[in-house]
Amino acid sequence: MQPEYDAIIVGGGAAGLSAALMLGRSRRRVVVVDSGLPRNRAAAHLHGYLGSDGIEPAELLARGRREVTGCGVKLLDGRVTDIDGTVGAFTAALEDGAALTGRRVVIATGLIDVLPDVPGLVELWGQRVFHCPYCHGWELRDRSLAVLALDPWAGHGAVMLTPLSADLTLFGDISLAPHDERAFAARGGRIVRQQITAIEPSPAGGVLVRLVDGSVHERDGVFVTPRPLPxxxxxxxxxxxxxxxxxYQGFDFVEAGPTGETSVPGVYAVGNSVDISAQLIQAAAAGAKAGQHIATDLLHDEIEALFLASGSDAS
Ligand SMILES: Cc1cc2nc3c(=O)[nH]c(=O)nc-3n(C[C@H](O)[C@H](O)[C@H](O)COP(=O)(O)OP(=O)(O)OC[C@H]3O[C@@H](n4cnc5c(N)ncnc54)[C@H](O)[C@@H]3O)c2cc1C
Incomplete structure (x- = not known):
């Protein structure tokens, strides 16, 4: 039996919707299943997305959803729990018991940011606590900033902030890579080697960083390095x-080629599920590229089948 869809896309963030847009515009039968937890949902605004800088994260997705449904893509709210099959005939099982069949699969499920265990951090994440200088550094330029050093990578993140503000303090008692520590100090950063006990919002709209020696430091914003879990x-x-x-030492990732192809024929992976450094625009670009590639691949299969049926040579 013919699969119901040409492509099943798991994940409806920037990556998945961009793949859907290309496939929908190629008049392919596409379904996007999305569990509604995009990575940047805690942030009030998104930045660095050409043409959409400063809009709300939900607005970008709402626009994307309107665009893909406009070319016939079906959107389903739900979670895919299992995928089975081979190229040309995949079956995706959903949490609610439904099953979808498709010729190709695109995994665009993003990642989870595992935040360091500091009381108060989760509550301020995406509002006054950030991880990415490209996403929120410009908005906090020239302000007093804290970097919480709870992971050896924090040193690199701290150095990356030095072009944005001259008022930078790194708090924490862990060792950083010697080069990062020297570079941070050479660029004017201060280091306070004390364990962080908690953070909390300050009445002035910033953040209070509480240290084990009882001192409290008020800063306009805080940066941390979460552990990315695709x-x-x-x-x-x-x-x-x-x-x-x-x-990234100690990490392994599913391999995906330049058009999102994995080692399993017919299975594609795009965005943060395979590329932890992808920002929104890069996740969208990866999805779009995979969508185009799949559209071509499906057409090629169909032409081959026609040639075979007519007995003519496909080459
Ligand atoms: C606080 C914060 C702020 C950020 N700000 C910016 C910014 O300003 N600019 C920028 O460029 N980047 C920003 N980012 C990074 C940005 O969030 C990612 O680059 C982007 O979300 C990656 O897109 P994606 O489509 O790969 O994943 P996501 O956007 O995370 O989308 C994945 C989708 O898949 C769904 N999903 C997961 N598993 C399943 C499943 N099994 N079945 C069905 N659906 C599933 C999820 O619910 C989610 O909706 C920020 C990140 C954070 C944490």
Whole structure:
């Protein structure tokens, strides 16, 4: 039996919706299943997305959803729990018991930011506590900023903030890479080697950083380095090849090529599920590229089948 869809897209963030847009515009039968938890949902505004800088994260997705449904893509709220099958005939199982069949699968499930265990951090995440200088650094330029050093990577993040503000203090008692520590100090950053006990909002709209010695430091904004945990369980269960990261020690990622192809034929992966450094515009670009590639691939299959049926040579 013919699968119901040409492509099943799991995840309706910037990556998944962009793949859907390309496939929908190619008149493909596409379904996007989304569990409604985009990574940047805690932020009030998004930045660095050309043409949409400063809009609300939900607004970008609302626009994307309108655009894809405008070219026939079906959107389903839900969570895919399992995918089975091979190229041309995949079945995706949803949490509510429904099953979808499709010729290709795109995994665009994003990642989870595992925040350091500091009381008060979760409550301020995305509002006064950020992780990315490109996303929120400009808005906090020339302000007093804290970097919470709870992970060795914090040193690199701290150095990246030095062009944005001269008033930078790194709090924490963990060792940083010597080069990062020297670079941060050389760029004028201060280091306070004390364990952080809690953070809380300050009445002035900033953040109070509480240290183990009882001191309290008020800052306009805080940066931390969460541990990125890609939502790649479906890809791993499908048997997609994994590789160790050369940049992020101790991490391994599902491998995806330039058009999102994994080692499993017919399975594509885009955005933060396979690329933890992708911002919105890069996740969208990866999705769009995969969408175009899949559209071409499906057409190629259909032409081959026509040639085969007519007995003519496909080459
Ligand atoms: C606080 C914060 C602020 C940020 N601000 C910016 C910014 O200003 N500019 C910028 O460029 N980037 C920003 N980012 C990064 C941005 O969020 C990511 O680059 C972007 O979300 C990646 O897009 P994606 O489509 O890969 O994943 P997501 O946007 O996370 O979308 C993945 C979607 O898949 C769904 N999903 C997951 N598993 C399943 C499943 N099994 N079944 C169905 N659906 C599933 C999720 O619910 C989610 O809706 C920010 C990140 C954070 C944490």
């Amino acid at each position: 939502n790649d369980q479906l890809l791993r269960a499908l048997g997609c090849a994994v590789t160790s990261s050369s940049v």
